[in-house]
Amino acid sequence: MDAPIIEIFSSIQGEGLLIGERQIFVRLAGCNLNCTYCDTKNSQSANVGTMMSVNQVLEKIEELSTPDLGSISYTGGEPMLHADFISELIKKTETKSLLETNGTLPKELTKLEDLDWASMDIKLPEHFDNTWSDKILENEISFIKLLIEQDTKLYCKLVVLPSTKISTVEKVLKHISSEISGHMEIPLIIQPASPLELWEGNTDKLFQFSEVAGKYMKVYTIPQIHKFLNIE
Ligand SMILES: C[S@@+](CC[C@H](N)C(=O)[O-])C[C@H]1O[C@@H](n2cnc3c(N)ncnc32)[C@H](O)[C@@H]1O
Ligand SMILES: Nc1nc2[nH]cc(C(=O)O)c2c(=O)[nH]1
Ligand code: SF4
Numbered sequence: 001m002d003a004p005i006i007e008i009f010s011s012i013q014g015e016g017l018l019i020g021e022r023q024i025f026v027r028l029a030g031c032n033l034n035c036t037y038c039d040t041k042n043s044q045s046a047n048v049g050t051m052m053s054v055n056q057v058l059e060k061i062e063e064l065s066t067p068d069l070g071s072i073s074y075t076g077g078e079p080m081l082h083a084d085f086i087s088e089l090i091k092k093t094e095t096k097s098l099l100e101t102n103g104t105l106p107k108e109l110t111k112l113e114d115l116d117w118a119s120m121d122i123k124l125p126e127h128f129d130n131t132w133s134d135k136i137l138e139n140e141i142s143f144i145k146l147l148i149e150q151d152t153k154l155y156c157k158l159v160v161l162p163s164t165k166i167s168t169v170e171k172v173l174k175h176i177s178s179e180i181s182g183h184m185e186i187p188l189i190i191q192p193a194s195p196l197e198l199w200e201g202n203t204d205k206l207f208q209f210s211e212v213a214g215k216y217m218k219v220y221t222i223p224q225i226h227k228f229l230n231i232e
């Protein structure tokens with residue numbers, strides 16, 4: 001079995017609850033969404049990257065392993081487009097696994113019952129040109145329910161822009177909370193969109209996002225630290 005791999009690299013996790021942990025990132029190509037803010041545009045086409053086998057990826061992971069390695073992060077693009085491939089890798093590695101996903105392919109999640117951690121984005125309608133569908137949110141809610149059912153540790157991420165409406169955040173999180181009973185226990189990382197220059201003079205909005213989100217989930221506001229450190 002092969003999959004299109006954009007890059008495999010060792011870095012420090014720059015986002016979310018595992019922030020600061022040494023990780024090996026496996027970035028798979030292709031995405032089924034087109035978020036306006038995406039900082040990984042080159043990964044959206046399935047035709048980029050190099051076709052690699054599971055064993056070739058395992059060899060690269062071995063090569064990049066260091067004593068401080070905490071986890072292997074499967075990202076993209078949208079890695080759930082390659083769930084069978086990731087399932088094979090998880091089965092053949094001891095290290096903790098983290099999935100970085102947009103949560104829109106819940107049917108594929110049944111293939112990853114051994115997944116340790118998932119970071120699932122909650123996408124907002126205003127972050128798409130004209131390609132938003134309510135199905136995106138419906139699938140993300142199913143994805144959260146399935147992660148809870150299969151005991152995968154979960155945190156959600158919400159990328160915000162200074163222009164993101166507070167009312168949109170409230171509407172989406174209210175809907176998710178009406179569908180997920182343990183919503184207050186789910187960590188939600190408010191992630192300011194990079195480039196961080198966007199936030200000069202706009203940081204008051206971050207407090208407003210935190211206050212509205214804190215009504216529905218356990219909220220943390222954390223920028224991408226790899227962008228500060230200028231590491232991959
Ligand atoms: C490149 S995506 C790949 C995984 C998956 N497709 C997703 O969107 O969750 C990895 C993470 O980077 C975040 N991200 C992408 N562009 C960003 C930006 N300009 N600023 C902050 N976070 C960004 C995404 O929201 C997601 O949490
Ligand atoms: N250092 C670092 N941390 C990350 N966390 C999520 C990333 C991603 O692109 O999925 C990422 C990334 O690209 N680099
Ligand atoms: S889902 Fe993830 S990879 Fe795809 S466009 Fe959005 S941020 Fe980029």
Ligand SMILES: [Mg+2]
Pocket residue numbers: 039040
């Ligand atoms: Mg990245």
